[in-house]
Amino acid sequence: MFFSKIWLFLLTLIAALAITVALLLPRPAERAHVRGEQQRLAVGCGVVNVLLGDNARRRVDFARRFGRAPELASALYAASNTDQLDDKRMASTREIGNRLIASAKGDAPDFAILIDARGRVVARAKRDEKEYGDLAAGRPLVDDALAGLVRDDLWVLDNTIYLVAGAPVIGHDPLQYVGAVVLGHRVTTELARSFTEWSHGDANNKQFHLDLGFYLGGELVASTTPVTLDSAPMVRAIGQLPAGEVSRDCQLNQPLNLRAGKDEYTAVVARMPGEAQAQAAYFTVFIQRPGGLGLIGSTLAIRKSDLSSFPWALISAGFVIALLVGLGLLVMEIDRPLRRLMADAARLAKGDRERLAEEEHPGRFGSISRSVNIHIDRAARAAKTAKQDLDQLLGPAPQGSLGTIDLLAGVAPAPPPPAPSEFRFSDPPLGRPAPAAPPLDLSRPPGSAGIPAPGDALFGSGPSRAKPAAPPRAPTPPPAAAVPPPRPPVAPPRFDEDILGSPSARAAPSAPSAGPDLSSEEYFRDVYDRFVAAKQSCGESVAGITYDKFSEKLRRNREELISRTGCRDVAFTVYIKDGRAALKASPVRDRG
């Protein structure tokens, strides 16, 4: 089983390593993915800034061309030299502005403000067209344009962000500044989309898809998507940016994790410059986070192409090989030795062998075999010890052992009398099977013990061996008068009957029930007499067997048996076995 254990350990280790790798591998990939996202967002943010600058350049160029229109210069020149502006002048100037706006190809401004040299609004086109006469001077863009500078700015009008451009209006006769023009483009969804079209790629590559949203504080102004992001984190991020140059916001800003409903987004925010910056105008470039990273996310992200290119054959072959090796090791180290042990145990049970063959069973099975053999040896030693105890009980017999005392015979509630067939009063006649001798019935009262009833095996059988009945308690030879009739032969005892007694004997009621006192002197005397008679009937010598020694042995054995088995009393039975007198001690548990 050593190699099976090693194999199981290796398989478990490989499985643990595989699970660990499966759990850990997505993490570096996830970090790389997040870094890629951040880089992507920073690049996208920077690109949007560049596009906004490019857009500003186009708008400024258009404002410059707008300011050079001769009719506009003439109108503003006249207005600048007029103290009081009126509706007629406003209308005519506005008409010029609308014509110029209409001449714009494509990206026409959403409004135009026409300002005279004093900083007054002479007319407005496309927005608040009826209002004029107020001072536009004061705004940095307007002041710069009135002074002759061309520039762009971002204004907030009616909670909307406008990209504005300003340019001076120069009169040609004489050549002088006569006013300024301000053109505004509203930040719209279309504008936002035009800033992210580059990220959409083609049909085969949509990995760089960015979304863009313009915000004014917490309010969304325009976005490429209907998604409404949680603006509070963005406002906080804007507030934490260092004051000053805003062009580096894309690099300084850390990506934000934002929520919009159940979806999660990663965003980078960047402030918008100009006047709008004071009103917390900013834009955010964002992408939706992948549905899931980690093990589950990576698993769900598996594509068919991943599976088609997977080395299935190699993995399957490895799995089959590992399975076969494991099964082979199991067969070699467990299955076969177990079957050998089972066969060996069956042979032991059949009696084909007395012990298990330890050397044939390796490892733990050998240990099992050794344990079984040890138990077998112990049982044999116990039987031998019991025999020695009986020898000690009965003293040294001149012609061998006195017999055996079967201490286990009293497992049954009452000790059965030995089968009559186990006693032989005399040798059977030639050519005829010897009739079985009946066991000596110890349940009889001591007074009658010396006179066996007809049929008792104690007195033997056969005419040549017939002897007169011995008087009670007489150590003289047993009487030969009462010879029982011949009995049919009985089957030899089975394998375990020698120890447990015959089934009929075990089933028999307790012999000494309501009998004599088994510890009385009379009882021991009676047993002594019958034992001596049995020995004499078998032709055995009784020299050296005295009643005192016999009774002392019986008492000692009785006490020992009571203390060992917890029985109430002990009955002794005299019988003949294999032509020799024998004595059996049977524990008595219950009289009733």
Place this chain on the structure above:
Amino acid sequence: MVRPAYDFLDMPRTRPSLSGPAARSVRRGALALAAVLAACAVGSPARAAAGTVTGRLDLPPAEKREASSARGYLDAVDNAILPVQAFSPTPFMIVALEGAAAGDAAPPPQANYELRGESFARPVIAVVRGQEVLIRNVGLMPRTLVAKEDPNLVPKGTLNVTGSKSFRIAEADKIYTIIDPSAPHLVGRIVAVATPFSANPDRDGRFMLDGVPAGTYKLRVFFLDRWLPVEVSVTVPSGSRAKTDVRVPIPADYRTVK
């Protein structure tokens, strides 16, 4: 030659084209204010015997205008046709007389400060201590004004179109910056002076102070957000037709000196 922006001294006080009851209300208020000012001038005996101080600020050579610090995505660039106009500091200047000789010359009861859209009529005005300042919104959008130095100076609340807010300057020699937090470009300054004899110079630096009582004064010049280190002694002789002409040298580093 067209009049440049911020030539406010000569600029007509026209308001944006409002029509209807609002315009009539504004006109009635202006007439009433003019009547009050005329009555005050007639009732002052000191003004009858006062002289006139005229003068000119000797400005250093005009410097090239720098683009505003606020910028969009591009830097401001010069146009290709005409040179960029030089910076003119006079709209941001005040000339004021100080001295005990002014006595108890009473200023007009109100100093008007008009908000005309994206800027005030003048970037800076002088107000005598104790004089009431009336800020009127004649522009096209409501504003929320506040004094940076004293948030409680300007009554709180929105200054609606055609509306006004008044407050009184209690301390002399104070400078109050009036702003609209939502429009950083909108800045007006109120300078508290000791006498009612102050004026804004024109684009060339010329100024004129009428009704100055005879006596010796100290002439100071305010620029943008501070008093320049310029002090010129002016003595006004007695006589109602007396005229005093002064030349006030302005240091070359007036834009940076503190």
